[in-house]
Amino acid sequence: MKLSGTIDFQPKLLSALRHYSLNRFKDDLIAGIVVGIVALPLAIAFGIASGVSPTIGLITAIIGGFLVSAFGGNSVQIGGPTGAFIVIVYSIIQNFGLQGLAIATLMAGLILILLGLFHLGTVIKFIPYPIVVGFTSGIALTIFSTQINDFLGLGLKDVPSEFLSKWGVFISNFDKISWPTLAVGAISLLIIILTPKISKKLPGSLIAIIIVTAAVYLLKGTFPEFAVETIGDRFGSLPTDIPQPRGFELSMGTINQLLPSAFTIAVLCAIESLLSATVADGVTGSRTNSNTELIGQGIANIVVPFFGGIPVTGAIARTMTNITNGGRTPVAGIIHTVVLLLIFLFLMPLINLVPMSCLAAVLIIVSYNMSGWRTVVGIFKAPKSDVSVLVVTFLLTVIFDLTIAIEIGLLLAIILFLRRVTENTQIKVYSEQLDVAEGTDATHHEVLDVEKGVSVYEIDGPFFFGVATKFDEMMRSTLGDKPVVRILRMRKVPFIDATAVHNLEILIKSSQNEGIHIVLSGVNPQVRQVLLKSGIDSLVGEDHICDHITKAVKMANRIAGSYNALHHHSAH
Template sequence: MNFAASLDFKPKLVSTLKNYSFDKFKNDLVAGIVVGIVALPLAIAFGIASGVSPTVGLITAIIGGFIVSAAGGCTVQIGGPTGAFIVIVYNIIANFGLEGLAVATLMAGLILVALGIFRLGTVIKFIPYPIVVGFTAGIALTIFSTQINDFFGLGLKNVPSEFIPKWGMYLSNFGNVDWITLGVGLAALAIIIVTPKISRRLPGALIAIILVTLVVSLVPGLHVETIGDRFGSLSTDIPEPHGFELSMATINRLLPSAFTIAILGAIESLLSATVADGVTGTRTNSNTELIGQGMANIIVPFFGGIPVTGAIARTMTNITNGGRTPVAGLVHAIVLFMIFLFLMPLINLIPMACLAAVLIVVSYNMSGWRTIRAIFHNPKSDISVLVLTFLLTVIFDLTIAIEMGLLLAVILFLRRVMENTEIKVYSEQLDIAEGSETTHHEMLNVNPGVEVYEIDGPFFFGVATKFDELMRTTIGEKPKVRIIRMRKVPFIDSTGIHNLEVLIKSSHDENIQVVLSGVRENVRAALVNAGVNTLLGDDHICDHITKAVEMANRLAPASATAAAAATV
């Protein structure tokens, strides 16, 4: 097998640079500068909310954003830290420390690369929408909950990470609200909400941070907690790469968290890319995008960064400001790097209440309450899946929600496939055109003692069990020959093959012959590899129903037919 040929890794940067022009560069330059400015407050806020310093948030946006644009499969994707990771990152740091987060992020990157190598990019997109909405809304509520302390100036220390105990502490301490801090937060919130009404191109979060920081810094006697108060003077030194200890014990403990980061990152980045494709008319290479995201998450931990994924808001900002190639994403990372080198002392002055207002708006935009309201008009199964995923995310944690969500996705898929898979039984006469688009109908006479079972759908473990139950519960005289018509079976799995083998053996024990009809080439190859042809006989695997019926009529005892005629 040629591995290089099978690897679906074609970065969009390479293909777009072949026909690149100065006009495209001007558009990408403007878009990159705007996105870099928009990304600044978000990177700082997401870093702080995740339990790390603002510097870590910026480093993640710089390195991760650069790699996503350089190696990804989407022309306009902007990568960096996002709100979706706040909950999982905060919990990992609380339980395993910063080194545990680095190991989990590295492992998540390897998982993402593996998903891309094995061409699973398109599969990720088929996770049911209610599940995605459920845990996105759950994340939004959790992010909102983490900002109450800073927004109201409660001054609480060691706030529980669990949702219910956290709100219990909040409610018992609401008498300690700092009204100046609350006023600063409300002012920032108002600016963020009003700015888009003036112009959608204006970065509301950045304007709020600049204006509120200026007022707090210049008005005498107006003091609220700032980034500098909490984190001290932020370093402008470029972090050097560093390693961390890996052991099987650490890997085993962090594997569930790494899996959660990888799946969440894959879903969010591909969702962002899909939205971008719909606006720009381009087509994302999902497998390349996953590999690019994986590479970013492999490299970022060595510089102390947090998980990276595609960011929908920043990607859409890139598009609306004219960005059309990955060069805009590279420019955005360079702009952030320049800010990191020269403007970090000013970041110390930003009030924590202002960042809390930024994240409250982020959580509101993530909540998707309009989508939730629309889903509540859907079937009850969709509603129950959404509610369950939401509650698991909020009350327990995102790891459990992702795992249960994926399990629910599989169960829903199997249920729908089984509901749409039919098994029909025929005897005496069979119309070979039934169930097809042809208008030419031909009736085949089936001898007494011959029964035809048609499977309409994939013969996997769920359907195999359904077919086995049908065979066991069939009432009446046992046939002499069983024809299993498989023209509409696109694939068969190991359980289907096993059940078929059991059926053939039990039928032979009862002196019942089995003939397979309409077997497709890929299904026949699977049966041959499993040795079913040896058990059954090559001549008993037919490519058309007419051949199968002819054989079955020969195998059914003619004396039985004659005896029946003589009796009449």
């Protein structure tokens, strides 16, 4: 983990503009307009579901989306608020207020920039798939739960945020269902589901909002008793000017309190944006610069909170819409933010008329698409360890909260990784004869005779804390006849860590106390460096650290030979 001299920051916008043409602009313009229209209902819905106003959702999409396209490492990534953040944002606002959310988002932005600077973009991609699926399906179920109140028109205030108690409240209030509201929600759902069957390019959620809003507006005019709650009813008339940047107070106490939430936002943002970028690369054949992407996401999340915005990340659905409509450069992403800005400045009064149950229908479809239930079913055929990781992260996300789920999920990922590496590191024991080329592709086989009293232990794989203990146990269990020399063959050890060095030190000392020589063989330059730094050479003698097994066996045979001869002589 090093800055390694170079900062890997090359926004795709700069390289795209070098060879930009009018034809390319036409494609980007069409894609940008379509994505802007698709993003509109989502930005409003995500804003409301996160516990802020629709205006904030739009401002986040405009400013955050612009910065992600301008500074990101993927040509087609569309940034904005996404469903993944609804749960965490809602709980931060509940516990720390809007000021707390702004500070957490700002800190998350700084963490993302650090991840990019330390070249950790590629590492994030290695988070095990079952964990990502566990998070997203857990978040999907939580989003679905948050929409039941609006979809059924229960009119409940102060619904508990915990999953189980929330459903308890819903079930006990099902008699309060508002049938007009449920009808509006159900019709919206139908329109969203059926639109793609007519044309894949039509944005179902926007068409549902236009048709249903117009119908509700007309019905309200004709039948005053037709009561369906709209955005305007809940939020009053929405402001139509971009808010002034504002600061916030930082104190060490606030930072400590909000650090876990900031870490959760940063990890979620990194996972989701790089996942989206990987999917986009698969379709377009381009290559994302992961570190630049993280820095771009970081910049967006640092700026957005100053305008009251919520966290921003790459959005898979909007990115795919961009690709299918011909967008190939970050210019399309910038055009999508301009479209949203124009709607924000000139059409905001119309947004007041949108029924809340229609937005709930939009989010129910988002949660269905997020759930990835087919993937979940597929993973259930995988090894038990993967299934258990998926189930644990899913349950933690749903029943507790995302911060705990992400922390324990990452911990599980590390434990599973260590277990797999430990299982893959083999330790073999040889005596009497040893084939030098065994375990390699060499066709020339040289067999070495090993003197009586020489034991050879081969470690095949990384020698780190997980393996060190395993090796220790093996040495104790294979004592049998006490050898004169132990050769530790390390040709297949790519690295060694502090715990392994410590265990090696104990093994050398305890062997020497029993009068057993230790010879290290096949030590690669990198491992040798670590051994020399930690003083292993002065323990065994530098000539006992050999770079090839032939030298090690020759030395061991000489020591064992003279020992055997001496004992043979004294026996007579």
